[in-house]
Structures are given as C-alpha cells and as structure tokens.
Amino acid sequence: MVIINSSEKNEVKDYLLGQLDETDAERIELRLLSDAAFGEEFDVIVNEITDDYVGDELHADDRKRVQEYFLRSTERQNKLRFAGGLLERAAVERGAAAREQVQPGLIERVHAFWTSQSLLTRFATTFAAIVIVAGVLLLAIPGTRNSGTYAFVNLSISNSDRAVGSEIKTVRLEPGSPGIRIELSLPEQLPPSQSYRVELRDEKEVARNLKIEQQTEAKLVVVVPANEISPGSYFVRLYAVNPDRTEQRIRGSYFFTVR
Numbered sequence: 001m002v003i004i005n006s007s008e009k010n011e012v013k014d015y016l017l018g019q020l021d022e023t024d025a026e027r028i029e030l031r032l033l034s035d036a037a038f039g040e041e042f043d044v045i046v047n048e049i050t051d052d053y054v055g056d057e058l059h060a061d062d063r064k065r066v067q068e069y070f071l072r073s074t075e076r077q078n079k080l081r082f083a084g085g086l087l088e089r090a091a092v093e094r095g096a097a098a099r100e101q102v103q104p105g106l107i108e109r110v111h112a113f114w115t116s117q118s119l120l121t122r123f124a125t126t127f128a129a130i131v132i133v134a135g136v137l138l139l140a141i142p143g144t145r146n147s148g149t150y151a152f153v154n155l156s157i158s159n160s161d162r163a164v165g166s167e168i169k170t171v172r173l174e175p176g177s178p179g180i181r182i183e184l185s186l187p188e189q190l191p192p193s194q195s196y197r198v199e200l201r202d203e204k205e206v207a208r209n210l211k212i213e214q215q216t217e218a219k220l221v222v223v224v225p226a227n228e229i230s231p232g233s234y235f236v237r238l239y240a241v242n243p244d245r246t247e248q249r250i251r252g253s254y255f256f257t258v259r
Helices: 006-016 022-034 036-056 060-068 074-100 106-116 119-140
Strands: 153-158 170-171 180-184 195-202 207-210 212-215 219-225 234-239 246-251 255-258
Touching: 006 022, 006 036, 022 036, 022 234, 036 060, 036 074, 036 119, 153 170, 153 207, 153 255, 180 234, 180 255, 195 212, 207 219
Parallel strands: 153 180, 170 255
Antiparallel strands: 180 219, 195 207, 195 234, 212 219, 234 246, 234 255
C-alpha cells in the first residue's frame, strides 16, 4: 500500500539529490527512523533513481546531482556498479542467444525469465542469497557466536540521508557481551587534526555523548556499554570542536539498529 503522495515523493527525490534544506532533511530522517513503511517507500524511490541513472533516462541537471550528491554513499556506488555490470552482461547474453537461434530448453527459459526482471529485482535476489549463505556459514563455524566480546559495527556517514537496505547496519548484542564497539569512518574533507564530539541519539531523540576511545585520520572509535543501550534504531551525530571550544555539526548522520 502506497503511503506517500506525489508531492511527498517529489520531496524525497529532492532530499536524495541534496535539494532540501537541513530542517526538511532532518524531518525526513526522523520519519525514516520511526516509520518502517515510509522507509520501504523511500527505498523504492532510491531504486528508481538508480535505474533511471543506469538507463540514461535522467535530465542533465538531475544526472549531475546524482553524480555529485546521490552517489556520495559507498553503498550506492557499489549498487550502481553492480547494476551496470548486470546490464552489460544481459546485453552480451541476449546478443549471443540471438546469434545461436536455437529453440530454448528449460535452462534457457529460466535464464530468459531471470534477465527479463528489473536490475533492482535481480540485485535484491542475489544479495538475499549471499546473506543466507553467509549466515549458514557463520552458524557452522565454531566460536562465531562467542559471547563476552564486544559487538562491532563499522559505519559511514550518510550525508543527511538514509541509505537503502544495507546502509542501515544491524548489530546484534549477544547475551554476556560488554557492549558495542562502533567505528565511524570520517568524511575525507575533514582536517586530520580536528577534534570532535560524538553524540548518540535514539528513536525518541534522547541524546548522550560517547567517549572517543581511538582517533586516526580516517576514523573514530567509540564504545557503548551494554547496560546503556537496548534494541532499537539509533543515529550518531558528529560535531567538530574548534580551538575556542565552539562546535559545528558535520552534515549527515551514522545510522544503525540494535537487535
């Protein structure tokens, strides 16, 4: 069931292409955290933009915004490369099939059905298969569910935006674990000597500062004790601390979910 109208859909597209101000962008961020159905609609729009870009169906201005803003996300860059590879492979395979001109058998009919699906459908199916295989392998390896060690998650900033599917990472806090170790990848444009304040917020916008355990030119590492976090959705905001102790928020957020 569609839960957003055409006006809201256009607003989400503007949001993804970096055309909303910070106030409107944060309003959409908060709705994504609290409304799972809206998040599904959001993901559909992300997929549409990716398909239109790969299919060269965007106007010049929108195409430029996709390159300069939409594709800042590493996960979207990977999806775009995957979709482009599928498109090229499908074109090669369709050409080979046309040259052979033979009556297709069962395998050929299955292959034709697969290549007739949209790029994003094939991507989602392939990704789900990889996740299932990886999960089975993890369960089969002794010690992979060992308690008593910190849960770990590596996060990239989302540029005032939630990334699709894989961009909101999930971390499982096993019984007996002392907490969650979070590695925050820093945006490349920030100076290496910069000082920071890290702020964790939950779904109810309750905020608390996190102590920085480690800092390098490329990342920050913070730890959240198990007794200070519970299952739910969270996001982290980063603030640059100037020499005079004033602060400036780094645009964007780091998102994750605790199970």
